[in-house]
Amino acid sequence: xxxxxxxxxxxxxxxxxxxxxxxxxxxxxxxxxxxxxxxxxxxxxxxxxxxxxxxxxxxxxxxxxxxxxxxxxxxxxxxxxxxxxxxxxxxxxxxxxxxxxxxxxxxxxxxxxxxxxxxxxxxxxxxxxxxxxxxxxxxxxxxxxxxxxxxxxxxxxxxxxxxxxxxxxxxxxxxxxxxxxxxxxxxxxxxxxxxxxxxxxxxxxxxxxxxxxxxxxxxxxxxxxxxxxxxxxxxxxxxxxxxxxxxxxxxxxxxxxxxxxxxxxxxxxxxxxxxxxxxxxxxxxxxxxxxxxxxxxxxxxxxxxxxxxxxxxxxxxxxxxxxxxxxxxxxxxxxxxxxxx
Amino acid sequence: xxxxxxxxxxxxxxxxxxxxxxxxxxxxxxxxxxxxxxxxxxxxxxxxxxxxxxxxxxxxxxxxxxxxxxxxxxxxxxxxxxxxxxxxxxxxxxxxxxxxxxxxxxxxxxxxxxxxxxxxxxxxxxxxxxxxxxxxxxxxxxxxxxxxxxxxxxxxxxxxxxxxxxxxxxxxxxxxxxxxxxxxxxxxxxxxxxxxxxxxxxxxxxxxxxxxxxxxxxxxxxxxxxxxxxxxxxxxxxxxxxxxxxxxxxxxxxxxxxxxxxxxxxxxxxxxxxxxxxxxxxxxxxxxxxxxxxxxxxxxxxxxxx
Numbered sequence: 001x002x003x004x005x006x007x008x009x010x011x012x013x014x015x016x017x018x019x020x021x022x023x024x025x026x027x028x029x030x031x032x033x034x035x036x037x038x039x040x041x042x043x044x045x046x047x048x049x050x051x052x053x054x055x056x057x058x059x060x061x062x063x064x065x066x067x068x069x070x071x072x073x074x075x076x077x078x079x080x081x082x083x084x085x086x087x088x089x090x091x092x093x094x095x096x097x098x099x100x101x102x103x104x105x106x107x108x109x110x111x112x113x114x115x116x117x118x119x120x121x122x123x124x125x126x127x128x129x130x131x132x133x134x135x136x137x138x139x140x141x142x143x144x145x146x147x148x149x150x151x152x153x154x155x156x157x158x159x160x161x162x163x164x165x166x167x168x169x170x171x172x173x174x175x176x177x178x179x180x181x182x183x184x185x186x187x188x189x190x191x192x193x194x195x196x197x198x199x200x201x202x203x204x205x206x207x208x209x210x211x212x213x214x215x216x217x218x219x220x221x222x223x224x225x226x227x228x229x230x231x232x233x234x235x236x237x238x239x240x241x242x243x244x245x246x247x248x249x250x251x252x253x254x255x256x257x258x259x260x261x262x263x264x265x266x267x268x269x270x271x272x273x274x275x276x277x278x279x280x281x282x283x284x285x286x287x288x289x290x291x292x293x294x295x296x297x298x299x300x301x302x303x304x305x306x307x308x309x310x311x312x313x314x315x316x317x318x319x320x321x322x323x324x325x326x327x328x329x330x331x332x333x334x335x336x337x338x339x340x341x
Numbered sequence: 342x343x344x345x346x347x348x349x350x351x352x353x354x355x356x357x358x359x360x361x362x363x364x365x366x367x368x369x370x371x372x373x374x375x376x377x378x379x380x381x382x383x384x385x386x387x388x389x390x391x392x393x394x395x396x397x398x399x400x401x402x403x404x405x406x407x408x409x410x411x412x413x414x415x416x417x418x419x420x421x422x423x424x425x426x427x428x429x430x431x432x433x434x435x436x437x438x439x440x441x442x443x444x445x446x447x448x449x450x451x452x453x454x455x456x457x458x459x460x461x462x463x464x465x466x467x468x469x470x471x472x473x474x475x476x477x478x479x480x481x482x483x484x485x486x487x488x489x490x491x492x493x494x495x496x497x498x499x500x501x502x503x504x505x506x507x508x509x510x511x512x513x514x515x516x517x518x519x520x521x522x523x524x525x526x527x528x529x530x531x532x533x534x535x536x537x538x539x540x541x542x543x544x545x546x547x548x549x550x551x552x553x554x555x556x557x558x559x560x561x562x563x564x565x566x567x568x569x570x571x572x573x574x575x576x577x578x579x580x581x582x583x584x585x586x587x588x589x590x591x592x593x594x595x596x597x598x599x600x601x602x603x604x605x606x607x608x609x610x611x612x613x614x615x616x617x618x619x620x621x622x623x624x625x626x627x628x629x630x631x632x633x634x635x636x637x638x639x640x641x642x643x644x645x646x647x
Contacts (some may be wrong), residue, residue, distance in 0.1 A: 017347075060423070076436065102357050115587075132623050132627045136573075137620055140563075140617070143563050144616050145613050148613070155607050155609075309451045312444065314441070314443055314444025315441060317444070318437050318438065318439075322438070324442065329427040
C-alpha cells in the first residue's frame, strides 16, 4: 500500500518535471509556471470551488467507466454517453418547459439516463452477440454522438435569437439545477455522494457486485462457475452510460443552462485516466477526480497568465497515466539488480 | 462524363485512403508481434505535426516525411518502454499515448494553425497516366502514394516468407514457445512496435504534407482509430488492409463531394459516415469470422524471468 503511494507520487512528480521542461523549451519560466499552476488550481476559495465543480462530471463519468474496467470491459465511450445524456435532458427541457422543477428535473434525469444507457447498450450488445471489440465501437460512438449533438444545435434546436451561434434557447428556470448556498457548486455534488455510497455497497455487499469482481478477475473461471458474464457486460455498460449521461445532464442544466457544442470538453477521456489511477475504487475515484479537475483549473490559470495552450492539460494527463503505469512494475514485481553473466 | 466522375472519385478514394493504409499496416506489424498499440491516433497526429514543421523549416518535404516516421517511432518507443520494459497494461498505455499525442500536437501546433508547408503534389507517370481510367485512378498521384503501393506486398513477404517475419509472428502467437525455442521475444516485439510506429508516423505525415498541405489541430479526426478497426477487418493481412483503407477513403471522398455539390444534408450528419461505417465493417468481420485470426497472445505481456 505504502509502496504504491510512493510510486504514485514519484510518477506524478516525474510527469510534472517533464511538463515543466516542455514549458521551458518554449521560453516560459518553468518554476514560476508550476507555482502558477498549483496556485491557480488550489490556491483560493474560488479555485477550489471550480475544482469541485469540474470534479462532478469527471467523477460521474469515471465511476461509470470504472465499473466496466472492473469487468475488464474497456468502455471508452463516456464522452459520447455524456453528449447523449445532455441531448436527452435538453429534449425534455425544451419540450416541457411548463412543468414545475420537481417534475421537470427528474424527467430530464430520466431522459439523460435512457439516452446514455442506450448509447452504452449498443457496444454491449455487439460485444456479447458477435464479439465486436468494444473499445473501437465505444470510440466511434463518441464521434457519432458528438456530431449528433452538433447537428441538433446547428440545426433543429438552434435558438433563432442566438445571432447565428450554435446553441439552444436558454432553459426555463425550472430546468436548472441550482447552486448550494452562496457557492458556485451545484446540487449535483449530492448526487455524486449518494452514488459513491451506492457503488461502494454494490461492489462490496451485493451479489451482482461479487459476480462482477469474480468475472473481472478471471473470465474463464467465471464461465465454469456459470456466472452471467454477458448479462454483466450489459449491466456495466448501461450503468456507465447512465452515469455519463447524468454528467451531461448536470453540465447542460447547472453550468450552461442550455445545450451548446462547448459542453463537450473531454471529461469522458479524463474519466478514463481517473478510473485507472484510482484503481477503480469509488472513494479514491472521488479524490482523483478532484485532483484531475484541479489539473484543468491549474492549466486554465497558465493559459491566462503565460498563454500556455489548453492542450497542455492533455499532455500532463497522458504523462501522469504513462508514468503511473510504468511505476506499476515496482509495485507488482520486486526489482533486483544483477550483474549479467 | 459519368465515367470521368467515377474515375476521379476512385482516385480520391486512394488519396484519402493512403494515410489510413500506412497506419493500418503499422498496426498490423505491431499486433502481429503481440503488442496492441491503441496510440495510433496520437502517433499519427504528432507525426503529422513533426512532418509539417520539418518541411516548413528545411523546405524539404522528403525530410518532413521521414521526420514524421521518426517521431512516430519515438512515441511508439514510449509504448514499448511502458509495456515491454515496465510490464504496463497495453490498453491503458495506448490510450494514454493518444491523450499525450493529441495534447502534444495541439500544444506545439496551435501557433501554426492555417499555415502551409512545402509538400508533395501529383506527379503523373509518363505513359501509364494516359491509359483511360486506370491512368486517372492509379498513375496520377503524389510520390507518397506510389511508395505506399509497394508496402503491402513487402510487409506480406516479410511476415510470411522470412525468418524474421516468422519469429515476429511467433512472438505474437505463442511467446512462451518462442522463448523456449531460443527466440528473442522481447527483441521481436520491440521490432514490431518501432516499425509499426514508423509507419503510423508516415501516415500522419501524409496527412499534413500531401493531403491538406496546411496545419489544423485535430487533423487526424479519428483516422488512427479507424486504422485499429481496419486491422480486424483485414484479419491481420496486409492485402485486405488495402481494400479496407481504400473503402474508407472512398467514403470520405464521397462525403466531401456531396458537401461540395451543395447537398441539403447537414454536414454533421455526413461527417458521421466514416465512423458509422467503421462500426459496420467491424460487425461484418466479426459476424463472418468472429475475430479468430487475431494473434493468440495479442495484448498479453510476457512475464519477466525470475
